[in-house]
Amino acid sequence: MAYNKVTEVDVAALTKIVGADRVIYPATVHYDHDQMKSVRSLPDVAVQPINDDEVAKIMAYANVHTIPVTVRGNATGLMGANVAIEHGIALDMIKMNQVLEYDPENLTITVQNGLRIRDINEYLADKRFIYVPAPAMKWATIGGNASTNAGGMRAVKYGTTRDYVRGIKVILADGTSLQLGGKTVKNSSGYDLKDLIVGSEGTLAVITELVLRLIPRPVITIDVLLPFDSVETAIKVVPKFLEAGIIPTGIEFFGSREIGYWEKYAEKQFVDHSGGGYLLLTFDGSNKDAVQADYERALEIAKNAGAKAPVLMNTADQAALVWEARNQLLTAIQATTPAMDEVDIVVPRSKIAAVLEQVHQIEETDQVRMPNFGHAGDGNLHIYICQDNYSAADFAVKVDIVIRKLYQVAKNIGGEMSGEHGIGYAREPYFAAFYGADRVALLDRIKDAFDPKHILNPDKVFPVKGETDRPNRPLELKN
Template identity: 65%
Template sequence: MTYRRVTKTDVDALREIVSADRVIYPATTHYDHDQFKQVRSLPDVAVQPQTNAEVAAILRYANEHLIPVTVRGNATGLMGANVPMAQGIDIDMIKMNKVLEYDPDNLTLTVQNGFRIRDINEYLADKPFTYIPAPAMKWATIGGNASTNAGGMRAVKYGTTREHIRGITVVMVDGTIQHFGGKTVKNSSGYDLRDLIVGSEGTLAVITELILRLVPRPPVNLDVLVPFVNVKKAISVVPKILQAGLVPAGLEFFSRETIKYWENYTQQPFMDHTGDGYLLVTFDGHDEAVVQRDLDKALQIAKDNGALAPIRMGDEAHRVAVWKTRNQLLTAIQQTTTAIDEIDVVVPISQIPRVLDKVAALQDSEQVRMPNFGHAGDGNLHIYMCKDDYSRAEFAGKVDRIIRQLYATARKLGGEMSGEHGIGFAREPYFEAYYGQDKVQLLQKIKSVFDPNHILNPYKVFPTVGPNRQANRSLDVNDIKPKQ
């Protein structure tokens, strides 16, 4: 059994399912990459459904004809999860972008897969509720966020995307439409298939609708930028803040080196030049006195542990400016190099400095620039590897060695391969070595129950046993370690 390539007959059949203007054949290069463009593969055809029924018909046809299917949102992913490595059909969800129901009585908002994070924020701007998860890429679709369980910058207090999805509507590979979860807060009714599919990167089913949890918008938001002599000193304060019973809404770290990239990118100075490491701390709530008290207590802890003079955001303009800086760090780094790759390991909070020590050592040994920043409050680091003047082959070798050693460090420290960007195609070769054959075999069984023909997003996340298995690039290793 092998995957089939799309033929003109298949295209004609797809044009019977959706209108001809929503079938792009042959597919254009718009569909062959994600944000990093490190992995490219062009689908045979792209289809833009608008309804659950259209998605169901597309999947039913693809499954019957063994045509692989990949789902795409706004392509803001970084690990190649949305890249159609087996060609076939690309389901472009961008036209499924409607609000289906706003339900303030149950604090939910139901939207289609292609609705963007920016759209959610704009829709709720004049309402008393907010959607909490705050990924930096506001043009990402909510369906894409759900597929990777993206965390964002408020996970330390509010949790990741998974905690804010009450229910989902999905289309199974045979075209049946299922609803998992709903508007209820509790559910102890058997296996939680909603949470299984959230984070599965499009390998089990196609998410078409999401019931999002809303919370009353905190009227008080206080932000402060806290400089330190270095990043490790800054991060050492984080456990002390949390141990004191304080729960910031956001707790980000970055270095002066990374800020310099932002200054060059925007051609404007950053608001502080006293430190080489920074914490960006946010407290929110509904009682200004309580929020201010908690912030002051956190600042006292920081001061007692070596913080330099903090910069309080005195008004909304300052708040917007400092968070805009944080959100633009990746873009600023990308502008400094010819290509970029990334690893987003997550470790226990207290172990972040040990990962940063390893990063520094690898920068020296591999002679690769590795700017980084991350979520100090939840242990998720974003570490970027810059190609600069290396050839493609040289860079690929260095990236492989760096990834192996960083994964070895993360695993030793009790961490995970990814905190929010997922595994996708780019990191699939390392999955079995990290988690072991037993876990992979269990995941393969789950995959086969949901997708017997393995047509959904082939060659992603973990080694599979479906058609064309030889195209999957998993490493035959027993451990994540440098090549000898």
């Protein structure tokens, strides 16, 4: 696809739409990367709308003039999905950050795209209801979470972001505004376009508003840290919980190596050093006796499977420290190396231990450090490939080799490429090899229907015909 570069004439037109104070031209380096910083590309201009009408006018103008548009929030993504590969316009949604309506009668809250998860939680802090999805990066925007269908640390019991989006307002590539879904609980009225756009990483439409489902605030919450001799031993307990009918709110796993990185990063001591691997379990609910019973049964199962003495979170400070460590593991690992890349494969829960064994084998055979942690309750592993002493060129080769191997492991075991971080730009070259030409062709037709000129977030998720060809695509993965 041949895109037009933004000119002074275009900047003047965009300024007329939003005002000079919300046009950044030329765009600053703030806009050329995401959290991982492994993909960099500078947009020509950044524009900060504050309402749907402005978004619609920007999109209509970009569509007429064939200017690519990349939607952006707080840039907490890891796969380059919000990086403007073809330059053009960065649509910075951070000023669209208002709570539009709180409706406890319908258990919903309506918010704008750029509102942070932290802000939603703070708004609801004194209310009877909560928004459940809990990604580690609380400064991520809700629009970004919806665009990748983020999961977080409560997905094992409550599900992912998609399960809590009742409705969305979107602006299509040509500026058309659509309301998809709303406050209704049920909908069997044709194709579910809302759920198609949630998780589409900004390639189909611009989400401007979201109607989010709320649930009653749990009466009781119990956190417990379970040390084991190894991560593999810890992981093998998870299917035993589920088989016994115990479904914790969250089941997180990490190892002593990762905790060591966090201690150095945070300059704090973790609450326990007895384990080589840990499970962090949360139980919640409205019936104290039922929650306590599940908790006690889980401890018994864990003890019989080799758990050491549990670390009970008896004080708010202790619980806060443990969750701080879990939430900061990514940034702690990032601080140990000049650069890193990440794979967040998701596999059947019963296969996590087997996958981790293969991860360790790859780490040894390919001589690359690969710290990891993740969501044991939903099978989502976060595996980090660290540059350390490799040159940038050698590391790029190493990353490609390791990613191919990890995706082959996931494919062989019935997994998927990503559990919550998305495909973006960084993993787009591997998509067709993993899922096959037939699926890519179908997705290509969907893209054409929503965005005929392919101006929305080009070069992302899967290889779209007519967009810039990227060489050196991986070989087919074996079935």
